[in-house]
Amino acid sequence: MEKRLKIFAKLVLMLSVLSLVVGASIPKNDPDITLKIRTYLNTFRINYAPEKVYIHQDKNLYVAGELIWLKGYILDAASLLPTQKSAVLHLELRNDREETVMKATLPIEDGMAIGDMQLGESLPAGTYFLVAYTQWMRNFGSKDMFQRELQVLQKKGEVQTEASPSGLPDLQFFPEGGHLLAGQTQEVAFKAVGPDGKGLSVKGQVFDQDGNEVVGFEDFHQGMGSFQLAPKAGTRYHALIIEPVHLQQRYPFPDPIEKGILLQVDENSDNEHILINLHSLNAGSQNLSLLAIAGDNLVKATDVFVEESRKVSLSLVKNDFPIGVASLVLIDRQGVPLAERLLYIEKEEPAMISIGMDQSNLDFRELVNLQLTHTGSEPAEKLDLSVAVISEDQAGFHSEQENIKTYLLLSSDLKGHIENPYYYFDPANADRKKALRYLMMTQGWRRFEWNTLLEQRLPEIRHSSEMDLQLWGRLTQENGKGIDRGEALLFLQDRYQSFITTESNQQGYFAFQGFYFRDTIDLVIQGSDRRGNRSGVQVEIIDHLSGLEPPIYTLRLPTGKITDIPGNYISTMQYQFQASESALSGIALREIMLDEVVVEGRAEVNEPFRLHRRADATFTREQLPIAPSGNILESLQGRVAGLQIIPKGGFEFRAVIRGQGSPLFLLDGVMISESAVQGISQFDISRVEILKGPGSAGIYGGQASGGVIALYTRRGGEDTEIDPDSGRHIIRYRMGGFTRARQFYVPKYDGSEGGYYQFPDLRTTIHWEPSVRLEANARQTLSFFTADTPGTYRVIVQGISDKGSPVYATHSFQVGN
Incomplete structure (x- = not known):
């Protein structure tokens, strides 16, 4: 026994000496480099929290006058969970000349934004791009903004085609690893x-x-x-x-180099591992690090010892990576990258949604009961979905087009346009993994420049996150110099009972935050210097979204034409998509501000205001004759063509504009009854505005079918009227709020709705359901009617789970065969 212990002690001593020798000959990699990289990525991912936006729109092809039905998914780029950075989504429709032709603003709730955009009836046919972004995304450049091509069709229903570009093909070569x-x-x-x-x-x-x-x-x-x-x-x-x-x-080809590290990666042969071979052509030996980065996170850092002309093999476990694009980077002790390779990590996942129907062949105008069932294996995973049902041929559907899964997991992390991205995800394509490997070798890019990463230079934040609607402006002197610590007061026009104030910074810039409303409101902003003087002060409103660099359009439509759309398609669509109008009358400032914004009180306003910039007639008190009764309506008698003032007896009068019935009466912007007008003395009125017809009174909707008579009471200091457009210390501004969302119209052919029967039903968007939420193992039924359009109908379901897993499924059925 003692002899065995002596032998064991000698072995321990030999192993200890050997370990000292090996440790001296193989220096450890500098841990500070890996720590720097890990710290940078963690800071970027957690504190800077880049976002990804995906827009599910109903279809790809439209005609002028139609609605684009859409839902936005605004997610944290790393986790794909709902963003915590933004509560406002901006949408723009741009033509092929980079001109913005339409805008919309949607509120974000729990990472989702639901709305629509109505195309103008005079919008020219051609190629357009839907661009979506948050204010926070602007800090990281236009490359991260969502954009997608769509087509507005000519009346005959064909995509407007351009002449095929001429020139030579481009051919590029990409050695694996980079050299x-x-x-x-x-x-x-x-x-x-x-x-x-x-x-x-x-x-x-x-x-x-x-x-x-x-x-x-x-x-x-x-x-x-x-x-x-x-x-x-x-x-x-x-x-x-x-x-x-x-x-x-x-x-x-790139010129061959004689020194370097050959990096070879096999991501397809083994379902559970990534197989990696390294071959050094450098003299001597090196201690290197192989970094695996995915989701803006350092997933794995492996020390690798290489010697000249010797190969090293190692493997990484796929389950350590999230699904999606990953980067392998081989660095030396100073952090210099020696070789790099992108790859896509794919894992077998059961489908989380199934689409079912009672039958697959239906007649025109037949009721459809579409069943959506949560089939995910994870019981706690909840789904937030949007569903579009379209006429496949007329709506421009392509089976391999971009969807929420391909965009969030692939396209948004690669450079340039990816043709038919769903090809790489469709299990029916046997060679898709090999094709995806070539895509990763030829179309990859790095989110970070290594010098920036090693020097710990984080992005410069120039745009704050938007949690509400904001109004930006500047107070300046007449020479254009900003007013430091000036005061800006904001009122709702003609509603002076409440106001809010803010102070300008050293350059004169100010901002009002905390708005939450839809459509538009008319505001009055008054400026003064730090002493309260208004003389020489000028107020300027600034578009805080200006200076947006053009995005790089990477989501393009597949090539091809569609079948002709009937010539009466547009007129029949107008019955289905009625543009809703709304008016904000008599609203209080407190009603359009979030709860945390303090509405301060009353203030004196020293200039009169106009509520209607395009009134058909306007009179000041000096321009109106003194009525014997003192009634303001009597003073208008004979002053306006088409306005009749009819005595009712005593000192009361009735007003009728163009025989259309009683007009809408406003007193300082607040609706009042005709009987209330009888008690108003003309000597208390400073100005009257008359709106005769829909062109000027349309903002008030049906309640102004008889026109509008707007009365304004006198206020102290109203000796002269100053045009608010002159750029002085007080201006009027129409502020845009969130776009009012419409309800998708679903015709009913069960006898309960008769008006639709007289029109041909030529819808290409058959149904749109933007918010479907499913618990585990739950089922929901969507009911709608088919149209008069024969052919293949396509159900498209897209969404996200509460654990950040994209969901995509489609189903087709036949109509009219």
């Missing part, structure tokens, strides 16, 4: 793009500088593929395209 290493056989990926910007199927040949053919190549999917190449030191290479046409254009 072409001399003397080593390595995989070289390539991508061929036609003049139209889409992938081009090609065949080609690689030649050395002496004209010797080295290898041939052929694309595997949409212009992408790879081949093996063993480049020689000091030799240059180029390629020629021989199909679809033989071109003499030479496409050069």
Whole structure:
């Protein structure tokens, strides 16, 4: 026994000495580099919290005058959980000249924003782009903003096509890992793009500088593929395209380098592991780190010891990664990247939603009961969904088009346009994993520049997060210099009982925050300097969204045309989509502010105001004759064409505009009855505005069918009227609020609604349900009627789970066969 203990002690001593020798010959990697990278990523992910926006719209093709039905998903970019940074979503529709033709603003609640945009009836046919972003997203550049191409059709129903662009194809080569290493056989990926910007199927040949053919190549999917190449030191290479046409254009390769690290990654052979091979061509040995980054998080940092001309193999567990795009970066002790590779982490996931129907072939105007069932295996996972049902041919649906799953997990993390992204997700495509590998090798990009990361330089925050609607402005002197610590007062126009104030900063800028309302409101902003003087003060309103750089349009529609839409399509759609009008009359300031905003009280306003910029007639008290009765209505007798003042007896009068009945009466912007007007003395009125017809009175809707008579009482200091557009210390401003959401109209063919029967039902959006929430194992039924359009109808379900998993499913059925 004692002998065995002595032998064991000698073995321990030998192992200890050996470990000291090995430790001295293999220096540990600098832990500060990995710590710096981890700290930077954690700070960026948690404190800066970039966002992703995805818009589910009902379809791709529209005609002028139609509504775009939409739902926005505004999520934290790393976790895909509802954003905590923003409560306001901005939408713009831009034409192909980068001009904004429409805007909308939607409130965000629990990461969701529901609304619509009505296309103008005179909107020209052509290509447009729907752009969506939050104010917070502007800090990270336009590349992160959501954008999608859509088409507005000509009346005959065809997509407006442009002449095919001319020019030579583009062909680029991407050695795996980033460098072409001399003397080593390595995989070289390539991508061929036609003049139209889409992938081009090609065949080609690689030649050395002496004209010797080295290898041939052929694309595997949409212009992408790879081949093996063993480049020689000091030799240059180029390629020629021989199909679809033989071109003499030479496409050069990057020059081979003699030193470096060969990185080879196999993400497809093993379902559970990522297999990695490293081969060093550098002299001596090196202690390196292989970093695995996904979701703005350092998932894994592995120390790797490499020696010259020796291969090192290792593997990473896929379950350690979230689903989506990941980056492998090999760095040295100083943090310099030596090789890099993007890959997509895919995991087998059961479908979370199933779509069911009682039958798959239906007649025109037949009732459909569509059943959505939560089938996820995780019992606690809840789904927030939106559902569109469209006529597939007329709405422009493509089976491989972008959806919430492809965008959040793939497209939003890659550079440039990805053609038919659902091809890479559809299990029916047997070669999709191989094609996806080529996509990751040719279309990857880094969110971070390594110098920026190592130097711990975080993005400059120039735009604050928006949790409410805001109004920005500036107080200046007549020479344009900003007024430091001036005061801006904000009133609702013609409602002076309450106000809020704010102080300007050193440059004169001010902001009012805490608004929450829909449509528009008329405001009055008055400015003064720190001493309360208004003389020489000018108020300017600033668009805080100005200076938005144009986004890079990467979500493009598939090519192709649709069948003709009938010529009476537009007129029949107008019955279904009635544009709703609304008016905010008699509203108080407290009603449009969030609870935490303090409405301060009453203030004196020293200038008179107009409520209606386009009144048909306006009279000041000096312009009206003195009525014997003192009744303000009598003083208007014979003053306005089309206005009749009819005596009712005593000192009371009745007003009728163009024989349309009693007008709407307003006193300082508040609705009052005609009987209340009888008690108002003309000597208490400073101004009267008359609105005769729908053109000027339309903002008040049906209650102003008889026109409007707006009365304004006298206030102290009203000796002269000052035009608020003159840029002095007080201005009137119409502020846009959240866009009022409409309810999707569903015709009923069960006899309860007769008005729709007289029209042909040519809808292409058959049903739109923006908010469907399902608990685990729950089921919900959506009911609607088919239209008169025959063919394939497509159900499209998109959404997100409360754990950040994108949900996408489709179902089709036939109508009218």
